[in-house]
Amino acid sequence: MNIEEFTPVEILKPFIRAYRIIESDEETENRVLPNTSVAMAFRFRGRNHYNTGQGKIALPDMVFSGLRKSVRLINYSKDTATLIVLFKDTGAAAFFKEPFHELFEQSVALDSIIHPRELTPVGESLSEAKDNLQRVAVIEQFLLKRLNPYQQDDLILEAIRQINAARGFLKIKALSNTLYISNDAFEKRFRKITGSSPKQFASITRLSSIALQGSSRRLLDTALDAGYYDQAHFNKDFKLFTGHTPAAFFKGAVPFW
Numbered sequence: 001m002n003i004e005e006f007t008p009v010e011i012l013k014p015f016i017r018a019y020r021i022i023e024s025d026e027e028t029e030n031r032v033l034p035n036t037s038v039a040m041a042f043r044f045r046g047r048n049h050y051n052t053g054q055g056k057i058a059l060p061d062m063v064f065s066g067l068r069k070s071v072r073l074i075n076y077s078k079d080t081a082t083l084i085v086l087f088k089d090t091g092a093a094a095f096f097k098e099p100f101h102e103l104f105e106q107s108v109a110l111d112s113i114i115h116p117r118e119l120t121p122v123g124e125s126l127s128e129a130k131d132n133l134q135r136v137a138v139i140e141q142f143l144l145k146r147l148n149p150y151q152q153d154d155l156i157l158e159a160i161r162q163i164n165a166a167r168g169f170l171k172i173k174a175l176s177n178t179l180y181i182s183n184d185a186f187e188k189r190f191r192k193i194t195g196s197s198p199k200q201f202a203s204i205t206r207l208s209s210i211a212l213q214g215s216s217r218r219l220l221d222t223a224l225d226a227g228y229y230d231q232a233h234f235n236k237d238f239k240l241f242t243g244h245t246p247a248a249f250f251k252g253a254v255p256f257w
Helices: 116-128 132-146 154-165 172-178 183-194 198-213 219-225 231-242 246-251
Strands: 002-006 016-024 028-032 039-045 048-051 056-058 062-065 072-076 080-087 107-109
Touching: 002 132, 016 132, 039 116, 062 116, 080 132, 116 132, 154 172, 154 183, 154 198, 172 183, 172 198, 183 198, 198 231, 231 246
Parallel strands: none
Antiparallel strands: 002 016, 016 080, 028 072, 039 062, 039 080, 048 056, 048 072, 062 107
8 A cells, every 4th residue: 555645735734634546456444543733635546445444335435434443454455556636624614614524434426526527536536647747736626616715714723722622521611611711602613613512622632642652650540640430431432432341452453533
């Protein structure tokens, strides 16, 4: 599997984290851990499937994925290539008026939220492109056409800054108090812009921090520091997040991105 990343043009940098192109010569499976970026995927060669553990579910050519709290196992068929748009935490709101927080824990065909007549030329141009730089240029033109007049919400940006600074280890009620906003109003604004509730966002951030940094401490201590009342609850959420128990995940090298 070959993974190549590209940086967006200057006008899109406030909204797009990166473009990632995944190419696989042989059939392979990839473990995708949850993160705080919603994403769009454009497959321009081969076939992709979700591996549910009980079988494979074919993915559409173009997919929008909301935020998730559960791991995804993606199977790439032989000679497969996909371009993924990774939005910044608040970036997708500049391109979509749809309530994409309703897509939490879901991946849907992109033509269910964008009219097929807008997507058909994109698919054709991706197939005709001679290299990956041209494919990125196709997607950037598509994004630039959809870019709406948009002003970043400074309050939500500050909330995200505090969540990240705390690595997700904070109380949402206390956070809304520091921002001088009611909890209900805060949650509505946060969901509209990020695609998840503040609590879900903080949980993803917290578990991602634990998974990426590893743990040389007792798992019970890790669970308590993460705000869990017992290790069993922590183990359950961590397994949903990574597909493995904490002990198994930290014991061996589990490939993921």
